[in-house]
Structures are given as C-alpha cells and as structure tokens.
Amino acid sequence: MAPVAERHWDAVIDVARQPGHVRRAVRDLSTSHWVFISSGNVYADFSTLDQDENAPVRAPLDSDVMADMSTYGEAKVACEDAVRASGVSATIVRSGLIGGPGDVSGRSGYWPWRFAHPTGDDxxxxxxxxxxxxxxxxxxxxxWIVAAAEQHLDGTFNATGPTTTFREVLATAAHVATSTARPRPVPAATLAELGIGAWMGPATLPLWIDDPAWRGFATMTTDRARAAGLTTRPLMDTLRDTLEYENQRTEPRQAGLTDDEERRVRSALIAHRE
Structure with a gap:
C-alpha cells in the first residue's frame, strides 16, 4: 500500500470483497472520490422483484475476512459501510449479474452457445x-463506473439491465445463434431427480433458480442510475458478442450442461416416456 499511499488520487475504483482490505484502503489512500463496486447480494430479501436502493440489506459481516461465498452479501455490506464511514465522496454501485464477452462463468454465454451447438433437435x-x-x-x-469516477457521483446505485423473462432470454439466444433447435422445457422436480441444478456450477441451467424466495434475485430497479447516466445495450447485442467469445474460449465453463450431461437428460426423458 505504501507506494500508492504517498500521493493524492483523483478517484479510486475498488472491487474488493474483504472488509479488512477496504478498511485499510480507505484509511491509507488519499482521494477526492471513491467508487466501490458492491453487489445486489447485499439485499436481505430476494423474493421481491425490482427492489430499489432503500430495500433492507443484510447485517454487515463482523470480521475483516470473508471465509467463503456464503457470507458474500454480508461482506459487501461491511465494505459499503467502511467506504461511507470514511467521509469521502463515494459512488456505491450495487451491480447485478454481469455478463458479456469475457464472462468466464458462462452464465451469460451458455444459452447462446448451447443453441449454437445443440446435441439434438432441442x-x-x-x-x-x-x-x-x-x-x-x-x-x-x-x-458508467469510469463516468461516475470522473463526475464524482455521490450516492448508492443499483446497476443492472432491464428485467425480462427467461422465455425472452432463450428466444434471443436462439436468434443470435441462428438456431433451429427448440427449447425442451423440463419440470424442476425432474431436473432435480436427474441431478441438474440452477444458476451456476457443474451440471446447472444458468439464469434460473427454482426457489420462490429467490425469484427476484437477478432484478433491481435502476431508475436512479439511469437518471445519473447509466445506459445499457439491448440483450441481443450482449448475447451475440458473448457467443463470439464462447466460441473461442479455452477455459472450462462454470455453468451449464456439458454435451454428455444434456444427452443424459434427454435420454432419461425419452426412457421415462417409453
């Protein structure tokens, strides 16, 4: 920290998740403005759609170190609190799910990639x-983060894209993939029986969660950020560019089904029907 603590910075952009890191940074760095990248995970309840920045948040983590991702939301709340307590002008950005080219998780890229590379006719x-x-x-x-830093935008802002439906995501993914494969809907109970999970991780179906308590997880009201200059491109543009990245990626995808896993699910459905 010493080399960067010796000068004054026009702005600091901080993506940390460990509260101790943020507390030391706001203590040691001299700046006119702080931009902290927080997360929609700070909210206490995800059953409600499109909640705004005044919705209740989780209790802050009472430690400098987040041991694992189970307390990610609490850690981000503690980080936000540390930035606010510093007294410096600050933009707190509560980001939603981030997608686009370079999304190593595969959450935003899986559906266009899968429609572009189907293992069957569905x-x-x-x-x-x-x-x-x-x-x-x-x-x-x-x-928008760079603009917020330049403008010394002060306040807390939700930042994500417009709320849409899973149906529209699939239709857009199929369109950018120029795919003739059709979606084959499978009930959540059947997916669970076959060992298929939701959202992220091995053998999962991204952008979906089978739990009413989490139905609003991906959505937030972004009126405040949009009034402050946030603009978002159409979903079609994001998925088209992400498909190009997916077709070239070399690292393993962290969400979705492999070809073998999808074939296994389809075979099980056919066997059950027979």
Missing amino acids: VIVPDDPDFPCALIDVRDLAA
Whole structure:
C-alpha cells in the first residue's frame, strides 16, 4: 500500500470483497472520490422483484475476512459501510449479474452457445418461462463506473439491465445463434431427480433458480442510475458478442450442461416416456 499511499488520487475504483482490505484502503489512500463496486447480494430479501436502493440489506459481516461465498452479501455490506464511514465522496454501485464477452462463468454465454451447438433437435431448459431475468453488459457497467469516477457521483446505485423473462432470454439466444433447435422445457422436480441444478456450477441451467424466495434475485430497479447516466445495450447485442467469445474460449465453463450431461437428460426423458 505504501507506494500508492504517498500521493493524492483523483478517484479510486475498488472491487474488493474483504472488509479488512477496504478498511485499510480507505484509511491509507488519499482521494477526492471513491467508487466501490458492491453487489445486489447485499439485499436481505430476494423474493421481491425490482427492489430499489432503500430495500433492507443484510447485517454487515463482523470480521475483516470473508471465509467463503456464503457470507458474500454480508461482506459487501461491511465494505459499503467502511467506504461511507470514511467521509469521502463515494459512488456505491450495487451491480447485478454481469455478463458479456469475457464472462468466464458462462452464465451469460451458455444459452447462446448451447443453441449454437445443440446435441439434438432441442435444447434442455427449465419449465419456468416467466422466471425474471436481468443482466448488465460488462462494457456498459465499466463505462458508467469510469463516468461516475470522473463526475464524482455521490450516492448508492443499483446497476443492472432491464428485467425480462427467461422465455425472452432463450428466444434471443436462439436468434443470435441462428438456431433451429427448440427449447425442451423440463419440470424442476425432474431436473432435480436427474441431478441438474440452477444458476451456476457443474451440471446447472444458468439464469434460473427454482426457489420462490429467490425469484427476484437477478432484478433491481435502476431508475436512479439511469437518471445519473447509466445506459445499457439491448440483450441481443450482449448475447451475440458473448457467443463470439464462447466460441473461442479455452477455459472450462462454470455453468451449464456439458454435451454428455444434456444427452443424459434427454435420454432419461425419452426412457421415462417409453
């Protein structure tokens, strides 16, 4: 920290998740403005759609160190509190799901990639077409963060894309992939029996969660950020560019089904029907 603590900075952009890191940074760095990248995970309740910045948040983590991702939201709350307690002008950005080219998780890229590379004449999807979805293109988020730093924008802001439906995400993914494969909806109970999970991780179906308490997880009201200059590109543009990245990626995807896993699900459905 010493080399960067010896000068005054026009702005600091902080993406930390460990409260101790943020507390030391706000103590040791001299700046006119702080931009802290927080998360929608700070909110206490995800059953409500499109909640705004005044919604209740989780209790802050009472430690400098987040041991694992189970307390990610609490850690981010503690980080936010440390930035506010510093007294410096600050932009607190509560980001939603970040997607676009370079999304190593595969959450924003799996569906266009799967429609572009089907293992049959259909694509296995959860039978929940109205599930609320939202994501923000990393390029739009980054551009607005830089603008916030330049303008010394003060306040707390939700930042994600418009709320849409899982049905629309699938339709857009199929369109950018120029795919003739059709979605094959599978009930959540059947997916669970076959060992298929939700959102992220091995053998999962991204952008969907089979739990009413988490139905609003991806969505947030962004009126305040948009009034302060946030603009987001159409979902079609994000998915088209992410498909290009997916077609070239070399690292393993952290969400979705492998070809073998999708074939296994389809075979089980056929056997059950027979």
